[in-house]
Amino acid sequence: MASGIRDKVAILGMGCARFGERWQDDAEHLMVEAFQECLADAATDVTQIDAAWLSVGFDAMNIGPSGIPLAMALRLPNIAVTKVENYCASGTEAFRGAVYAVASGACDIALALGVEKLKDTGYGGLPVRSRGTMFDMVGVTGSAPGNFAQVASAYRAKHGVSKEDLKRAMAHVSVKSHANGAKNPKAHLRKPISAEQAINAPMIAEPLGLYDCCGVSDGAACAIVTTPDIARGLGKRALVTVKALALSVSNGWELQGMGWDGSYFHTTRIAARAAYHEAGIKNPRQEISLMEVHDCFSITELVTMEDLGISAEGNAVRDVLDGLFDADGAIPCQIDGGLKCFGHPIGASGLRMIYENYLQLLGRAGERQRSTPPVYGLSHNLGGMPNQNVSAVAIVGLLKN
Amino acid sequence: MSGIVAFGAYVPRLRLQRQAVFAATGWFNPALKTLAKGERAMARWDEDAVTMAVEAARDCLAGVERGDIAKVMLASTSLPFADRQNAGIVKEALNLNDVVGTMDVTGSQRAGTSALIDALEASRVSGPVLCVAAERRRARSGSEAEMINGDAAAAILVGPGEPLARLMASHTMAVDFIDHFHSAGEDFDYAWESRWVREEGYLKLVPAAVQGVLQKAGLKPSDIDRFIMAAPMRGVHEAVAKACGIASEAVADPLEATLGDCGATQPLLLLARALASAKPKERLLVIGFGQGCDALVLEVVRAAPATPDKMGVDRWLSRRKAENNYIKHLFFSGLIDLERGMRAEADQKTALTALYRNRRGVLGLVGSKCAKTGVVQFPRSEISVAQNDRAIGTQEDYPLAERRARIVTHTADSLTYTPEPPDYYGMIEFDGGGRMVTEFADVEATDVDVGKPMRMMFRIKAFDERRGFRKYFWKAVPDYLAPSGQ
Numbered sequence: 001m002a003s004g005i006r007d008k009v010a011i012l013g014m015g016c017a018r019f020g021e022r023w024q025d026d027a028e029h030l031m032v033e034a035f036q037e038c039l040a041d042a043a044t045d046v047t048q049i050d051a052a053w054l055s056v057g058f059d060a061m062n063i064g065p066s067g068i069p070l071a072m073a074l075r076l077p078n079i080a081v082t083k084v085e086n087y088c089a090s091g092t093e094a095f096r097g098a099v100y101a102v103a104s105g106a107c108d109i110a111l112a113l114g115v116e117k118l119k120d121t122g123y124g125g126l127p128v129r130s131r132g133t134m135f136d137m138v139g140v141t142g143s144a145p146g147n148f149a150q151v152a153s154a155y156r157a158k159h160g161v162s163k164e165d166l167k168r169a170m171a172h173v174s175v176k177s178h179a180n181g182a183k184n185p186k187a188h189l190r191k192p193i194s195a196e197q198a199i200n201a202p203m204i205a206e207p208l209g210l211y212d213c214c215g216v217s218d219g220a221a222c223a224i225v226t227t228p229d230i231a232r233g234l235g236k237r238a239l240v241t242v243k244a245l246a247l248s249v250s251n252g253w254e255l256q257g258m259g260w261d262g263s264y265f266h267t268t269r270i271a272a273r274a275a276y277h278e279a280g281i282k283n284p285r286q287e288i289s290l291m292e293v294h295d296c297f298s299i300t301e302l303v304t305m306e307d308l309g310i311s312a313e314g315n316a317v318r319d320v321l322d323g324l325f326d327a328d329g330a331i332p333c334q335i336d337g338g339l340k341c342f343g344h345p346i347g348a349s350g351l352r353m354i355y356e357n358y359l360q361l362l363g364r365a366g367e368r369q370r371s372t373p374p375v376y377g378l379s380h381n382l383g384g385m386p387n388q389n390v391s392a393v394a395i396v397g398l399l400k401n
Numbered sequence: 402m403s404g405i406v407a408f409g410a411y412v413p414r415l416r417l418q419r420q421a422v423f424a425a426t427g428w429f430n431p432a433l434k435t436l437a438k439g440e441r442a443m444a445r446w447d448e449d450a451v452t453m454a455v456e457a458a459r460d461c462l463a464g465v466e467r468g469d470i471a472k473v474m475l476a477s478t479s480l481p482f483a484d485r486q487n488a489g490i491v492k493e494a495l496n497l498n499d500v501v502g503t504m505d506v507t508g509s510q511r512a513g514t515s516a517l518i519d520a521l522e523a524s525r526v527s528g529p530v531l532c533v534a535a536e537r538r539r540a541r542s543g544s545e546a547e548m549i550n551g552d553a554a555a556a557i558l559v560g561p562g563e564p565l566a567r568l569m570a571s572h573t574m575a576v577d578f579i580d581h582f583h584s585a586g587e588d589f590d591y592a593w594e595s596r597w598v599r600e601e602g603y604l605k606l607v608p609a610a611v612q613g614v615l616q617k618a619g620l621k622p623s624d625i626d627r628f629i630m631a632a633p634m635r636g637v638h639e640a641v642a643k644a645c646g647i648a649s650e651a652v653a654d655p656l657e658a659t660l661g662d663c664g665a666t667q668p669l670l671l672l673a674r675a676l677a678s679a680k681p682k683e684r685l686l687v688i689g690f691g692q693g694c695d696a697l698v699l700e701v702v703r704a705a706p707a708t709p710d711k712m713g714v715d716r717w718l719s720r721r722k723a724e725n726n727y728i729k730h731l732f733f734s735g736l737i738d739l740e741r742g743m744r745a746e747a748d749q750k751t752a753l754t755a756l757y758r759n760r761r762g763v764l765g766l767v768g769s770k771c772a773k774t775g776v777v778q779f780p781r782s783e784i785s786v787a788q789n790d791r792a793i794g795t796q797e798d799y800p801l802a803e804r805r806a807r808i809v810t811h812t813a814d815s816l817t818y819t820p821e822p823p824d825y826y827g828m829i830e831f832d833g834g835g836r837m838v839t840e841f842a843d844v845e846a847t848d849v850d851v852g853k854p855m856r857m858m859f860r861i862k863a864f865d866e867r868r869g870f871r872k873y874f875w876k877a878v879p880d881y882l883a884p885s886g887q
Contacts, residue, residue: 121743125816128747133755137763137862138780138874140826140838141747146814150827154810157851206813206823206846255828256778256786256836262810262828386810387828387838 004278007399008103010231010239012224013042016355019219019343020188027063027117028073030220034348035074035113042224043234049224050107051080055094055114057087057346057383058127062117070113087383088296089247090114091221091350092392096245098225108230113222114352116345125216126346145205145213147385148297152207154262155303159314167207169317170298171198174211176326177295177334181341183368188215188343198298212298217343221351223358228399239399240361243376244278246271247392255387265300267391268307268380275393276309281376284309288331288395289374290360292353294382295338304380305333308393327368335360335368350392353379357396403525404564404702408673409461411453411535411554412660412717414843415724416440419548425727426543435635436548441661443724444537444552446733446820447842447861450477451487452873454535455494455859457554459803460717461531461673463710465558467495471528472502474520476512476665478583479538480505481871490873491533493764494859496800502527513555513665514689517672518571518697520559529560536664539734541589549633551661555670555714565676566685566699570617574610575693578602595634603637603690604644610694611645611686618698620684622646625698627675629653630688631667647686659718665689674714677705710882720881722843732820744818749865751872761798766857766875768835769796777801777834804831805880806855813846829855829877842876854880 015038017030025033039046054070056062063069067081086093091114098110121127126144130136140146156166175195181187193211201209231239248267254260272284281287288310295301302320305311310331311319319325325333336342336356339349357377359365376397383390423437444453454475473495475488482490488503506516513534520532535554540546580602581592592598607630615622628647632638632655642652653671655662663670668689675685679701689695712720724730731737759780761767768779772795776787779801785792811827818824825841827849841849842860855877862874 123743128744128818130748133752134759134780136749137751137756137759137872138837140824140840141817141863142812142814142824142826143816145816146812146824146826149812149814150810153812153827153851203813203823204816206815208812252778252782252786253788255838256780256782257776257788258830258834258836 005099005103005245006243006278006280007228007241009099009225009242010228010399011358011396012044012109012226012231012234012236013038013040014223014355014358015039015041016186016221016352017219018186019217019345021119022218023119025218027069027115030117030218031070031073031113031115034220034222038222038224044109044224046074047077048109049076049079049111050109051101052076052111052113053094053097054081054083055090055347055350056083056085057090057116058118058129063115086390088294088346089350089381089383089390089392090347091352092379092381092394093247093350095223095351095354095394096247098223099242099245102225102227109224109226111222111224112351113220114348114350115220116347117218118216118345119218143205145208145297148300149205149208150262151303151386152299155299158261158263161317163207165317167199168195169302169320170212171195172320173295173298173301174198174340177338177340180327180335180368181337184337184342187337187341188217189337189341208297208299214296214339215341215343217345219343219345219348219352221348221355223351223354238362240358240396241399242394243397244275244393244395246274246278247390248274249390250384250388252388262386264303265307265382265386265389265391267389268304268382271391271393272308275395279376279395281395285331288376288378289372290335290357290370291331291333291378291380292336292338292356293333293380295334295340296344296382300382301333301338308378308380332370335370350379350381353381354394354396361396361398403521403559403561404567405557405676405699406529406560406562406564407461407465407558408676409457409459409463409556409711410670410673410714410717411456411460412442412714413444413448413453413552414720414722415443415445416721417443417724417730421725421727422548430543433545433548436545439658440723441548442551442553442663443730444733445842447876448552449481449537449861450479450535451481451490452859452861453537453552453554454491454533454556457535457556458491458495458531458533460712461556461558462495463708467497469529470497470501470531472504472523472530473497474504474506474516474530474532476506476516476532476534477536478507478510478512478664479536480507490764493760494873496761496765496767496802510664510691511689511693511695513667513669514687514695514697515573517557517669518573518695521568521571524559524561529558532557532559532669534666534669536666538664539588539736542731542736546590546592549657549662551663553660553663553666553670555666555673557669557673564702565705566701569684569698569700570614571695571697572610572614572617573693573695574606574613576606577692578606599634599637599640603641606694607641607688607690608644610688610696614686614696614698620698623648624684625651625686626683627651627653627679627685629668629671629675629685631655631662631671631690632657633662670714676701677713677715680704712881741818748867749863749872750868751865751870764873765800766802768799768801770799771795772797777831779835779837799835801831801835802857802875804833806831806857806877808849808851808853808855809836811849811851813849825849840876841878843878848879854883856880856882
């Protein structure tokens with residue numbers, strides 16, 4: 001029986017670039033911006049890093065293949081750099097690589113950096129790309145909103161929710177994230193919106209309107225990890241450690257098998273169970289202090305509340321409208337603005353989520369700092385589409401002495 | 402005895418309103434006013450002669466054992482490929498055996514009737530021949546042809562066995578009478594004066610062919626119960642019938658007011674329509690005109706059985722949506738370029754190697770069934786998707802194209818590029834198992850809901866404009882065979 005990752009690895013430092021439409025900056029600049037903050041926080045030197053993991057979602061119009069762009073941008077001392085891509089869950093995947101390397105004892109100090117330069121695409125939204133020769137012959141090249149909007153249709157059918165009620169709850173999700181994003185100086189979108197604005201916005205993919213969709217941003221985020229002992233040796237006192245890292249990947253059952261009704265994320269349920277087990281969490285609704293989930297679309301966040309076991313099945317609409325996940329609610333969700341407003345530079349997003357939980361745990365989140373001291377910060381990073389996806393759940397918390 | 406054993410048709414759902422065409426083009430060509438009545442069938446952007454041929458063939462083959470089919474003939478003057486056999490694509494979409502003849506018949510509006518005559522001949526030796534005709538002819542904007550043409554397909558299965566109708570005689574004249582021509586590589590027809598075409602073409606060549614076929618059949622003009630001829634010029638069918646001594650009551654409606662003239666398809670489509678209501682002993686005279694004339698006399702042997710799983714011409718005609726947007730017609734026909742945005746730039750290149758390997762799945766919508774667990778899936782895979790038994794190498798072919806499906810998830814995507822936004826798509830689940838995510842075609846917002854029944858249609862998935870290729874795949878449309886109210 002595997003002993004799990006709990007408390008074997010500590011975060012030595014983290015950094016995050018300002019997300020947004022960084023017209024003047026290349027990916028290189030974004031990587032350096034995140035890395036500088038991270039290195040200063042870690043109080044270490046680039047020559048101390050034993051290995052690095054780089055996550056990027058979209059290759060072609062970004063930095064190109066291999067780990068070389070990271071090594072070049074940071075002038076890494078010819079160490080191993082592994083590039084990972086796992087759809088929008090790539091950021092957590094890079095973190096996982098670095099954490100596991102440290103836990104194995106193969107490395108003392110490892111770096112995970114995610115970056116995405118999306119605003120060289122020429123149009124809003126994600127770039128259109130191939131998903132392989134077979135998919136391109138039989139799959140639907142829909143947009144990301146179109147792929148995720150389908151969850152809403154199935155959720156309504158399953159739980160008998162009216163179009164209007166679901167839209168109202170979805171609007172609440174976005175209004176809350178806009179309010180949170182307004183307090184975050186690094187966020188892409190910093191304007192509060194009203195529920196009416198969200199409900200009456202132009203339709204992108206039925207029933208998702210403009211404000212049901214997250215920002216598509218440039219950005220980078222990174223983490224330097226090590227063992228708790230080394231961290232203490234470097235003078236760190238309050239330590240944020242990794243409590244759980246779970247990843248679940250669709251094997252085709254949702255898309256090809258029978259039984260999945262389209263209203264939830266099968267992999268998130270599996271990853272969440274595994275993560276709670278690894279972290280020793282029995283009752284997530286009681287024990288999780290705050291969440292950064294993959295709110296690529298408002299409906300995704302809403303359904304994820306159930307998939308993470310925070311809301312009972314069919315109850316997310318009520319919990320959302322009750323304000324349970326607002327910044328001053330019992331379990332704040334996207335206290336930094338989320339993908340919705342902090343922004344979604346694909347390869348960086350998973351690390352950006354962990355960055356916020358890390359800041360909140362250390363009481364360094366400034367104006368948006370949660371008043372109740374958090375114990376566990378959960379991040380949920382999802383890639384692909386509802387019927388075929390990669391779901392990652394990472395839980396971090398303060399190391400008890 | 403060899404004769405017609407089954408028939409079917411396909412008419413696209415959109416009906417371009419001729420008044421809308423005139424409203425847009427009448428300022429330029431006021432003479433079009435005389436044609437600005439009624440409607441014509443208009444293919445959607447994702448339909449061509451091949452896709453419509455597949456649909457007509459499926460309509461024809463409902464309830465028919467496909468394994469016996471010896472040959473597929475596809476007649477058309479608007480085939481998408483000049484060198485990649487179009488009938489071969491139809492064969493793959495119908496999931497027929499590889500040991501089968503295929504042939505494109507083209508080069509004249511007479512192609513449909515000529516193919517049928519050949520099919521009736523060949524089937525005596527070869528066994529069942531599927532004779533399909535399909536047209537999607539492009540006409541220059543503001544032309545008469547734009548008003549007159551229609552898009553449709555028809556399919557006639559001929560073969561041994563107790564036929565619905567038997568061929569009494571056929572007669573063909575080849576005369577290089579150029580009423581219009583369409584040069585290779587050109588976009589449009591070039592037509593000569595219509596009065597000359599009527600007087601010297603239709604009114605002389607058709608009566609000569611009719612005389613020839615009646616003589617061979619040993620019949621008099623008055624023995625003909627139905628005179629089946631297209632009317633690409635107003636009233637030409639009636640004028641010809643009169644010249645042949647055929648009573649006006651025997652003249653079949655050429656459907657110019659509701660369908661338009663569908664070129665090589667029209668005689669076979671009108672024949673399919675006649676066969677649906679013809680009684681035993683009725684004699685049908687079918688005319689195909691174009692650089693000469695084909696004439697066939699068929700005798701009905703038995704009435705066509707009632708077939709709820711077939712649409713036939715009339716049910717397709719009643720499955721209609723009026724289209725008043727002339728610009729949409731131009732765009733769907735490639736006659737106007739609208740700003741499509743950068744998303745439309747995505748490369749649609751097909752790996753022909755991969756298409757060949759997966760042709761049964763892609764073109765035939767053949768999924769698989771695990772021989773061990775019975776689990777059905779699409780596409781086929783080495784290891785079964787069944788979560789409780791990951792059996793390896795147990796997949797057997799399982800055709801899905803004829804199965805009804807129901808919507809599991811759906812959306813209407815306004816962001817992705819499609820020639821007819823929003824792009825409706827979602828997950829569907831087939832009766833009997835298997836599911837897939839696919840685009841929905843021919844839908845209105847009210848047609849799309851979880852649980853709604855759908856059926857598959859063979860359509861163009863995307864155009865590879867850079868290489869002049871087109872990708873075909875299957876889309877879901879609202880279940881046209883479902884009883885109303887379902």
